[in-house]
Amino acid sequence: MAFYFVQFLTGLASAASLFLVASGLSIIFGVTRIVNFAHGAFYMLGAYVAFTLTERFSGAIGFWGGIVAAAAIVALVGVLVEMVLLRRIYHAPELFQLLATFGLTLMVEDLVVLIWGPSDLLGRRAPGFKGAVDFFGQNIPSYDLFLIGLGPLVLGLLWLLFQRTRWGVLVRAATQDRDMVAALGVNQKWLFTSVFAVGVFLAALGGALQIPRDAVHHAMDLRIIVDVFVVVVIGGLGSIIGAFVAAVLVSELNAFGILIFPKISIILVFLVMAAVLIVRPWGLFGRQEAAARRTPGLTINPWRPLTSNERLAAVAALALAAALPLIGGNYALTVGSEIAIFVIFAASLHFLMSVGGLASFGHAAYFGLGAYGVAFLAKLAGLPMILSLLLGPLLGLAGAAVFGFFAVQLSGVYFAMLTLAFAQIVWSIAFQWVAVTGGDNGILGVWPESWAASPAHFYWLSIAVAALAVAVLRIIVFSPFGFALRATRDSPLRGEAIGIDGKRIQWTAFVIAGTVAGVAGALFAYLKGSIFPDSLGISLSVDALVMVLLGGVETVSGAILGAIVYKALSIWLVSQTDLSKLVLGGIIVLIVVAFPKGIVGMLETIRQRRPPTPPKSALLTSGIETAE
């Protein structure tokens, strides 16, 4: 009994940090409507800065002062970020905001390694809380007790801040209607900046307080951000009390889940999250958001099928690509195959994002599932390559069918967070279920059969499948289903009013995209001859997002060009620099701020720069009165 009680207390102590970070995210979202992906990065920065300060200054004052100072310093960094970057993208589609802050996260990851080195750092223990309390023979670290008290204390302080101060009133007003607050003469710029500073302070404090408990390392940002996303999805984005309750819930589920499913305790959290989402789609304490901004939605150019000339050009380009084995060596062909595979992957995400308006931040899950599917079939079941290639993607289909069902119940940032959390769950299963997946060692020796073994043959296979996948997706875009999907994206209200079951349409699209991603993964497994959990990881999901963005979200097939340019660039970049994340993050931020339409989008804009004809009303020249 005592053991369970101690386990319960450990859970409560973990909840403190999680609550601090999640409440910061919620506060920032409430006012600025930005889901700050970089929140995990600020959490990590808080821990690193606190580590340096507490090592530098000794004694109790040095330690506690260092913790608070670290949070304040990181908050200042946050202010800088808000003023330089976020102010430029407050009116951008939410997908772009998520991506920009993700780019920031990538940059911070490399910067942290650059400054503090790649190895784990062990912090000092907290003065005054070094010992442990004995509880019926079980030890409870006294620092845990401190954290348990801290959580409710911070909750109380935040409550006072928001209920009893003028600033708090402004923030609450802005959370409800920021346009009205602006109309009342409140300086929005500084309100946003100060809110962002408070949110970042909380995240950094959460990170700084972790140093007596855990090692400081450069992957802690992604780990916490996934947990935080789960917390805010369960608690309701924008609700501080929701963040508290959900943080406790998630931490306790983790603490006890380890006892029930030692290897895959995250499953338990997932089940609870799924249950909450079914009963209350906006979280336990969340409110339904007003109609979300459309993602994407910068232009209004209707899509059209290719003309016969353009079709000829596409075939010619394909023929040209097929001629690569005549001039390229084995290395060029392997790179070519990889690019072709990523064209398939990017096209599948592009379909979901552009046509469906569903920006998945965890699309790699279905790519990886397809790859593992092939590995299982080829290695464990010993099926021939053709059969494995055909059946392997079905694992991606199954995963997309299960997760997609839950994900499409939500939209916008909730959808993005949920897909990310799902992908993380799949990743941790692949990582932890060593008996089946080989864990970190992966599954080796998945080699193509002799007919496809030579680089040239495999290259031809890859581009053939890529061409087929792109063609099929394009046909679907212009099929009735594609139109129903776009209709649901453009106006769910109108879609429903003309008999379209939007959720079912979106679910189907999710399954299609997941299956095509699985096809890419299946080829990838044969290309590499092996499969590792990385193929399900966040960075691969983000690679795909960047490819789509680079090509242009609003185009029909921009992802093809985006994938080719990005993959070639990143292969080259990795060979040139150790700081590829820093450069990549910089590129992402640059795209979002400077070229939101992507390469193909820009080309189209240039091509369509014809003298604009002002639209006139059909029967009457129209005066638009403002609707009440």
Added chain:
Amino acid sequence: MSVAQPLLSVEGLSKSYGGVHAVRGVSFALNAGEILALIGPNGAGKSTCFDMLNGQTTPGSGRINLLGEDTTGKKPREIWRLGVGRTFQITATFPTMTVRENVQVALVSYGRRLFNLWTSTPRYARAEAGRLLELVGMGGYAERPCGELAYGDLKRLELAIALANQPKLLLMDEPTAGMAPRERIELMRLTAQIAREQGIGVLFTEHDMDVVFEHADRILVLNRGSLIAEGSPEEVRRNPQVRAIYLGEGLVYDARHREGAPT
């Protein structure tokens, strides 16, 4: 064609939010080919009533019978399948498609081809979409991007979309809100003409009394969630209770009416 039972009949419809009774015990019926206006001051419960009829909101109590089927608590898309077209107070169309494609999507749905992954939508039912657009006077705009239409034209397009499933009933929530005065008259005239020609029943809410009194066959007046008057425009206009609620407005209408309503 004799109609044995009304197109739409509503009995004891109620809805409350917390302690607020938005709609209480509203009952009425609508016959084929009839144009029925639902009016009342702001907060009278018009929109709540409307949302319950088209499935956006689940009624607290009461029954709705549409075309002989109990549709209480059904989803909007199920109600649409029964033959109900609807337009919104703030237009809801698909801005990234052309005007014609907007109508084609509705036709695709009506033809139950939503899960067809193979055929080409731009070629699907082009002629029928064109015919519907001609009907509402938008024939020349078929290939325009919907996103660049003027507001009045969007309203027209919405009407074409609403007619795509060959509806027996049109539900129009403030069809002329946000339009210039001349456009309002024009649009309602068009709607009334189509409804009469095809025998479609129309239920609409409206704030503009010119529009209401000119086109409605019958008027329902809601106040604080209850039906306080029902009858022909003439009867409703004379009703002292309605006059009391619309105090200024009714008098203004009379004054304007004597000068001759703008056409």
